[in-house]
Amino acid sequence: MFERFTQAARRAVVLAQEDARERRQAQIRTENLLLALYDAPGTPASTAAALLRRAGVERADVAAGVKRLAREEAAPDAEKLALLGIDLDEVRRQAEETFGPGALERTRAGKRRRMFGHIPFDAASKKALELSLREALRLKHSEIGSEHVLLGLLHAEGGARDLLAARGVTLEAMRTAVEELGRGQASG
Amino acid sequence: MTDATAVAAAASSKDPHVGLAAVAALRALQESLEELQVGNARAQGWSWAQIAGVLQVSKQAVHKKYRRLGY
Numbered sequence: 001m002f003e004r005f006t007q008a009a010r011r012a013v014v015l016a017q018e019d020a021r022e023r024r025q026a027q028i029r030t031e032n033l034l035l036a037l038y039d040a041p042g043t044p045a046s047t048a049a050a051l052l053r054r055a056g057v058e059r060a061d062v063a064a065g066v067k068r069l070a071r072e073e074a075a076p077d078a079e080k081l082a083l084l085g086i087d088l089d090e091v092r093r094q095a096e097e098t099f100g101p102g103a104l105e106r107t108r109a110g111k112r113r114r115m116f117g118h119i120p121f122d123a124a125s126k127k128a129l130e131l132s133l134r135e136a137l138r139l140k141h142s143e144i145g146s147e148h149v150l151l152g153l154l155h156a157e158g159g160a161r162d163l164l165a166a167r168g169v170t171l172e173a174m175r176t177a178v179e180e181l182g183r184g185q186a187s188g
Numbered sequence: 189m190t191d192a193t194a195v196a197a198a199a200s201s202k203d204p205h206v207g208l209a210a211v212a213a214l215r216a217l218q219e220s221l222e223e224l225q226v227g228n229a230r231a232q233g234w235s236w237a238q239i240a241g242v243l244q245v246s247k248q249a250v251h252k253k254y255r256r257l258g259y
Contacts, residue, residue: 080209081217098224104220104221107220108219109220
């Protein structure tokens with residue numbers, strides 16, 4: 001579905017995946033996409049970032065929201081197991097004593113859990129990407145730029161929309177801003 | 189609030205997300221440990237039937253699951 005994405009929008013998708021991986025999330029969430037919009041490179045490429053800044057939302061605001069979320073949702077395995085009274089460090093120590101360093105991580109289940117190659121989009125972020133296409137079509141734009149991804153994020157239910165709504169950014173207002181942008185310059 | 193107390197508070201909140209995630213982590217750990225033990229047993233010359241007997245699963249199940257790993 002990314003054929004019509006601009007280079008910047010594609011880059012944002014890749015960055016969102018990297019962000020999710022660093023936070024050890026199981027899935028890519030809309031918040032990861034929103035944060036990635038700030039980091040996608042390029043000149044008109046930073047269209048979404050420019051729109052967000054003009055709406056008074058800085059990268060730091062989004063980053064704070066994402067950080068809070070990651071702490072809530074993606075507790076490391078050690079913390080989850082501690083809830084059950086299991087000391088993962090102790091289990092790992094015993095496994096390594098018997099089977100060598102990195103024993104747990106070398107197993108199939110260990111690899112699946114830690115060295116994720118591909119992290120899937122969660123339902124909300126998938127929907128947001130689909131809606132970014134619809135937003136581009138609606139504006140009769142032939143390519144999907146970062147600004148359309150931003151509209152998709154505002155359109156789909158999800159953490160990104162909540163985060164932006166809390167800062168007074170609405171889909172309607174941003175649609176207008178993107179339309180005005182479209183009259184002047186190329187999409188990014 | 190420290191992370192530990194946050195976790196403890198979450199544990200008593202009956203939040204299904206927390207409880208289910210803990211079970212998923214446990215399952216992954218169990219899978220890892222089982223693989224280590226099966227590999228060790230095979231390396232020591234145990235048959236699939238012996239391993240299955242102690243694991244309390246069918247011989248077919250354990251063979252199917254680990255055969256491809258070259259044990």
